[in-house]
Amino acid sequence: MEEKEISQAVVSRLPRYFRYLGELKDAGIERVSSQELSDIMRVTASQIRQDLNNFGGFGQQGYGYNVGYLYDEIGKILGLHKEHRLIIIGAGHLGQALVNYMNFERRGFLFKGIFDIDEKLFGTQIRGITVRPMQEMERFVLENEIDIAVLTIPKNSAVEVAEQLVSYGIKGIWNFAHVDLHVPRGIQVENVHLSDSLMKLSYNLVSHEG
Amino acid sequence: MEEKEISQAVVSRLPRYFRYLGELKDAGIERVSSQELSDIMRVTASQIRQDLNNFGGFGQQGYGYNVGYLYDEIGKILGLHKEHRLIIIGAGHLGQALVNYMNFERRGFLFKGIFDIDEKLFGTQIRGITVRPMQEMERFVLENEIDIAVLTIPKNSAVEVAEQLVSYGIKGIWNFAHVDLHVPRGIQVENVHLSDSLMKLSYNLVSHEG
Numbered sequence: 366m367e368e369k370e371i372s373q374a375v376v377s378r379l380p381r382y383f384r385y386l387g388e389l390k391d392a393g394i395e396r397v398s399s400q401e402l403s404d405i406m407r408v409t410a411s412q413i414r415q416d417l418n419n420f421g422g423f424g425q426q427g428y429g430y431n432v433g434y435l436y437d438e439i440g441k442i443l444g445l446h447k448e449h450r451l452i453i454i455g456a457g458h459l460g461q462a463l464v465n466y467m468n469f470e471r472r473g474f475l476f477k478g479i480f481d482i483d484e485k486l487f488g489t490q491i492r493g494i495t496v497r498p499m500q501e502m503e504r505f506v507l508e509n510e511i512d513i514a515v516l517t518i519p520k521n522s523a524v525e526v527a528e529q530l531v532s533y534g535i536k537g538i539w540n541f542a543h544v545d546l547h548v549p550r551g552i553q554v555e556n557v558h559l560s561d562s563l564m565k566l567s568y569n570l571v572s573h574e575g
Numbered sequence: 576m577e578e579k580e581i582s583q584a585v586v587s588r589l590p591r592y593f594r595y596l597g598e599l600k601d602a603g604i605e606r607v608s609s610q611e612l613s614d615i616m617r618v619t620a621s622q623i624r625q626d627l628n629n630f631g632g633f634g635q636q637g638y639g640y641n642v643g644y645l646y647d648e649i650g651k652i653l654g655l656h657k658e659h660r661l662i663i664i665g666a667g668h669l670g671q672a673l674v675n676y677m678n679f680e681r682r683g684f685l686f687k688g689i690f691d692i693d694e695k696l697f698g699t700q701i702r703g704i705t706v707r708p709m710q711e712m713e714r715f716v717l718e719n720e721i722d723i724a725v726l727t728i729p730k731n732s733a734v735e736v737a738e739q740l741v742s743y744g745i746k747g748i749w750n751f752a753h754v755d756l757h758v759p760r761g762i763q764v765e766n767v768h769l770s771d772s773l774m775k776l777s778y779n780l781v782s783h784e785g
Contacts, residue, residue, distance in 0.1 A: 376778050380771035384753070407757075418675045443774045445780030446651075458672030465668055466769070474773060512780065539773060541680070543594070547617075551783060555776035557769065560678060561590035563749060564653045566765035567684075568586050570722065570747045571654030573761060 371419050378416055381432055383407065386436040399427035420519060427440035450475045450510055451539075454526055456481040456489075457518035463515060464491050477489045478507050499526075506533040513537040578665040581629050587627055589653055591616065596646040606640035658683045660720055662747075665727035666691040666706045666734055671750060673725060674701050687719050706735075709736075723747040730754035 385406050389397055392503075403410035408531045417423050423491055424430050440446060440549060456479050463469070464476050479496045485570050486496045497505065505511070510566075514530045516523050522544030530538065537553040539545055580768055587685045596723035599607055620678045627633050627645075627646045630652055650656060666689050668672050673679070691697075696706045707715065713770050714719070724740045725735050726748060733752030740748065747763040756764050 371782070373775075376775055377771070380768070380774040381755075381777065383774065384771075407755075444772065444777040447777075447781060449777060449780070458668055458675055463769075464674050468770060469773060472770070472774070474777075501754050513776065519612030528596070537776050539776055544616075545591075551727055553776055553779040553783065555772055555779070557767065557772050558590070559673070559676070559767065560682070561587070561594075562765055562767050563679060563684060564590040564593065564655065564682070565583075565586055566723065566763055567654040567657075567659060568589065568652065569763040569765070571657060572581075573763065574754065 375416050375419055378408075379439055379550075382413075382416070383436065383439045383443060384431055386439065389432045390416075394432055396429050396431055399424060403432070430516075432506050443470060444470050448475060449513050451513040451515055452478040452480060452502070452504075452505065452509075452511050453515040453517060454480050454530075456483070456486050456491065457517060460515070460517040461491050464519070474513070477511060478505050480505075502529070503533045506530070506535060511535060513539060515539045515541070517523050517541045582709070585629055589649055593625070593649045593653060593655075594627050596642055598687075599642045600646050604642055606639050606641055609634060611738065612640070625628050645750065655682050658685060659723050659747075660706075661723040661725055662688040662690060662712070662715065662719075662721050663688050663711075663725045663727060663741075664690050664709075666693070666696050667727060668702065670725070670727040673727070674704060687721060688715050690715075712739070713743050716740070716745060721745065723749060725749040725751070727751045 367443055380382045384403065385476045394408065398408040402413055408412070414424070420438070423435050423438060453463060453476060460479060462559075464479065470476070476479055477495055480499050480502050481497055484498065487498055489496050512535065514535045514537070516554050518526060520542045523540065523544050524538055524546060527538055527540070527548060531548055531552055535552070537555070538546060538548065540554055540556045541559070543558055543560055545556070548554055585672070595612065595620050596729045609620040610625045612623055614716055624678050630648070633648060635685050661684055663673060663686060670689060674689065680686070688705055689701055690709050690712050691706055692709055694708065699706050699711055715745045722745065724747070726736065728736060729751070729770065730752045734756060737750070737758060741758055741762055745762070747765070748756060748758065750764055750766045751769070753768055753770055755766070758764055
């Protein structure tokens with residue numbers, strides 16, 4: 366597929382376009398020029414045109430972009446028209462925070478199960494989703510056609526659990542564990558390394574001091 | 576200062592170097608060549624040399640890098656030798672998850688206060704830290720010399736709260752709200768847009784299908 370060639374830098378910017386277009390749409394705005402979008406998003410109009418040209422353009426000379434159409438198209442490019450079925454490994458605060466974030470559900474990311482090693486939690490419910498023992502993971506993934514696993518477990522167990530998940534047929538891992546996962550080709554990993562983010566903030570604070 | 580010129584792409588990679596060097600150090604390894612580091616980190620040796628040359632190099636021809644020294648130096652570049660004093664705005668699951676993550680404390684990020692609008696939470700403690708009403712935020716920031724605010728509140732209130740925080744003297748914002756904050760020059764913002772990350776994973780899943 367052609368999309369495979371798109372750089373991850375461009376891909377990283379798509380959700381932001383999607384967000385701003387959603388806001389324009391909610392505000393009842395029907396069309397927008399790349400210059401207007403540039404002013405709102407604080408990126409150059411040429412960047413916007415280049416990014417969107419990766420997917421065929423969408424704009425018309427002298428008209429600009431149709432907000433609703435572009436919003437829908439970017440949503441499709443992001444795969445938001447498809448349903449994703451997720452499990453969370455780790456029923457701690459972070460796992461609970463993610464389950465409770467309703468917006469994911471609205472975008473088609475459905476949390477189906479939560480797994481933990483703490484037997485005190487087995488059978489308890491988080492927003493209606495039962496916490497289960499890790500031993501049930503394999504069967505659960507197969508029976509519920511889970512495609513994404515979210516790892517909110519410590520880094521020392523994350524590598525092994527990720528390998529298990531891949532062997533069960535998981536296609537994507539949303540990894541919050543502070544470790545790099547090396548997975549076979551064809552498996553997608555998206556990392557949220559919170560410590561790295563905080564250190565980057567620290568760098569920018571210290572390097573702009575005084 | 577010279578550091579101001581470093582690109583954010585390089586800065587983004589520094590925490591990862593720091594993490595891998597920490598692991599080598601913990602394993603008792605005293606020196607490492609850029610080729611060895613390249614194999615472990617799965618980036619090219621030339622990228623490593625280029626990145627580190629931004630800060631003066633640290634390596635010696637034929638010797639490689641001294642692990643402990645490089646670890647310490649990158650830690651200093653990241654500002655981890657300084658203490659940061661943080662407050663969290665939003666005592667929900669995500670706020671609690673961050674407060675409970677002990678590693679931040681070990682790196683010198685000290686959580687001092689938690690603020691919320693829900694009066695049922697006022698006075699309750701999360702890992703020994705009291706939840707306070709937003710009205711006390713200004714005085715608290717001044718009296719406790721807070722430099723970083725963490726926003727785990729909905730996007731509709733985040734922009735206004737960020738403006739308040741800046742007016743109270745906050746220098747850095749770690750923003751989990753799903754909105755871009757436009758702050759004055761000199762104020763550092765680091766965003767963790769969880770939805771964007773999940774959408775990127777969705778894109779990669781859908782574009783690599785079939």
